[in-house]
Amino acid sequence: MPEFQLTVNQKVQRINAADDLPLLWVLRDLLRLTGTKYGCGLGVCGICTVHIDGKARRSCLISIKEAASGHITTIEGLSKNGDHPVQEAWKEAKVPQCGYCQPGQIMQAAALLIEHPTPKPKLVASTMSTVLCRCGTYPRIKNAIELASKKIRS
């Protein structure tokens, strides 16, 4: 099997794997970064979202080969102590219910705020609706993103 060099949460990792192995399984099974969750495996639910070079990407759709050229950030690497403005806002707005989708929601929201530090409500709604939450936490997600946007700018 070929060897790949991946930068995950600012650490270089050398991994032997088939070149079409999805990044999701590299993270979860080989690197034990289980914060990234499996939902559909088809690019539909958004729950497996991570950042590659600061952009939100569905890790179930990207192979290790494609991911190897970028800097990957998972929920474990978003901040050292869980104190990224989005994470702080999430806690203040008490967003999670069952919690399963929340790593994907947080990673999607953080990527949105990198690109749009003051996103319009329509953009928040359309972006966040791509990450499915069966518990219906979207109203609290919207509030948390407003809060996080303020924190980022203060």
Ligand code: FES
């Ligand atoms: S598990 Fe990747 S989009 Fe659903």
Ligand code: FES
């Ligand atoms: S918090 Fe339960 S699925 Fe989103």
